[in-house]
Amino acid sequence: MDERMRNRRISLIQCDIALGEPAVNVRRIKEMLQSAAEAEDKPDVIVLPEMWNTGYAMDRLRALAERDDMHGIRRAISELAARYQVQIVAGSIAEQRNGKLYNTMYVYNRRGEEIASYSKIHLFRLMEEEKYLEQGKVIGRFDLEGLSCGGAICYDIRFPELSRALALRGVHAMFVPAQWPHPRLNHWRSLLIARAIENQMYVVACNRVGDSGTQSFCGHSMIIDPWGDIIAEGGEGEQMVSGVIDLQLVHEVRSSIPVFSDRQPQYYD
Numbered sequence: 589m590d591e592r593m594r595n596r597r598i599s600l601i602q603c604d605i606a607l608g609e610p611a612v613n614v615r616r617i618k619e620m621l622q623s624a625a626e627a628e629d630k631p632d633v634i635v636l637p638e639m640w641n642t643g644y645a646m647d648r649l650r651a652l653a654e655r656d657d658m659h660g661i662r663r664a665i666s667e668l669a670a671r672y673q674v675q676i677v678a679g680s681i682a683e684q685r686n687g688k689l690y691n692t693m694y695v696y697n698r699r700g701e702e703i704a705s706y707s708k709i710h711l712f713r714l715m716e717e718e719k720y721l722e723q724g725k726v727i728g729r730f731d732l733e734g735l736s737c738g739g740a741i742c743y744d745i746r747f748p749e750l751s752r753a754l755a756l757r758g759v760h761a762m763f764v765p766a767q768w769p770h771p772r773l774n775h776w777r778s779l780l781i782a783r784a785i786e787n788q789m790y791v792v793a794c795n796r797v798g799d800s801g802t803q804s805f806c807g808h809s810m811i812i813d814p815w816g817d818i819i820a821e822g823g824e825g826e827q828m829v830s831g832v833i834d835l836q837l838v839h840e841v842r843s844s845i846p847v848f849s850d851r852q853p854q855y856y857d
């Protein structure tokens with residue numbers, strides 16, 4: 589196997605988000621994407637956090653959420669992916685489609701083509717998502733140059749059924765954009781590690797930092813390998829968190845403990 593296809597460098601942009609300021613956020617994210625893509629150790633994949641265009645400005649979301657590319661978000665990310673020939677898991681954005689609001693992840697290949705989207709399935713009541721957002725109805729699967737990937741957005745990681753459904757569809761790496769606040773840092777870290785161990789897959793999770801209203805977001809973006817070891821972890825400030833993932837390790841872990849052949853689904857429902 590081509591070594592570059594096997595080992596991939598991933599960079600997570602752990603950043604603050606300006607509440608209800610899409611123009612500010614788009615400008616900052618474009619700058620950060622550009623500097624990530626121009627880094628000496630250029631990543632194969634760049635990952636962004638959840639709802640990075642608006643933050644949780646829920647009561648103003650109908651006016652602020654992206655519709656008809658009004659802030660040029662999808663076009664801008666696509667152009668950056670193509671210009672730097674880098675793959676981008678563009679976190680998620682608040683968007684309006686057919687009059688409904690969604691929290692949606694978009695994914696771009698090195699040619700700037702939009703290859704997948706996933707709208708958050710499990711809406712988080714503590715941040716009033718269920719009042720304002722429509723839930724997604726389809727799980728998110730995509731392929732990054734031979735790496736079989738899945739998407740889960742923040743609260744989704746509390747539902748092991750979703751990551752297991754992705755694993756059963758052959759996923760090797762689950763990407764998790766998030767806006768996860770204190771005081772639940774231990775849940776964030778433990779759930780991500782558990783999802784990686786139980787599904788024997790990489791978990792690549794990009795959280796935001798900074799304060800917004802009463803919330804203080806805890807960062808600690810992480811790349812976790814299929815054995816559950818943390819290969820990169822951020823602190824609580826703005827930073828790039830980078831690491832290399834190796835598809836071969838997924839196969840090695842899955843053959844050392846054959847969890848998928850030992851499942852007994854006839855007893856689970």
Ligand SMILES: NC(=O)CCC(=O)C(=O)O
Nearest residue numbers: 712742743767768769772
């Ligand atoms: N944005 C979210 O989905 C937050 C989820 C969260 O904080 C949790 O504890 O779950």
